[in-house]
Amino acid sequence: MEAAKVIDRVSYYSIGSIGDFPLHLGKVVQIGETEIAVFRLSESVLYALENRTGHKKGGPLAEGLVSGEYVYCPLRDCKISLLSGEVQQPDTGQVRTFPIWLEGHNVLVGMK
Structure with a gap:
């Protein structure tokens, strides 16, 4: 997939139009090897995090x-910030986050 900018x-x-993402639900997109x-x-208001919770499984x-x-988390019920990816206490850990850019109705996600 070639970068849009x-x-x-x-x-x-580019990962789709804003209407492709339902309110208050997660949707998986693939960019290269990253889910x-x-x-x-x-x-x-959209947030993007790696589709992998911060624990071993x-x-x-x-x-x-x-x-x-x-x-x-659907497996361990730990609470994860959509803003920072930080797992909230009493659990610990970090989930990788990605910046989102809106260009009209087009949604773009950033990767380094």
Whole structure:
């Protein structure tokens, strides 16, 4: 997949129209070898995280329940920030996040 644009050494890839992403649910997109879970919280607020939770079994984060600005791991129910990817206490860990860029209704996700 060829990058649609490069900004500050981050390559942005078109992943669809904003209407392709349902509200408060995760959707999986693939960029090269990386599987990304994209969450849409409102008309123009989207977050992208690696589709792998921070524990050994690495469950599919896109299947998690969204509440506010958090997603809950579908396997262990740990709470993960959509903003930072940080796993909330009492659990620990970090999930990789990706920047989102909106160009009209087109959604782009950035990767270094």
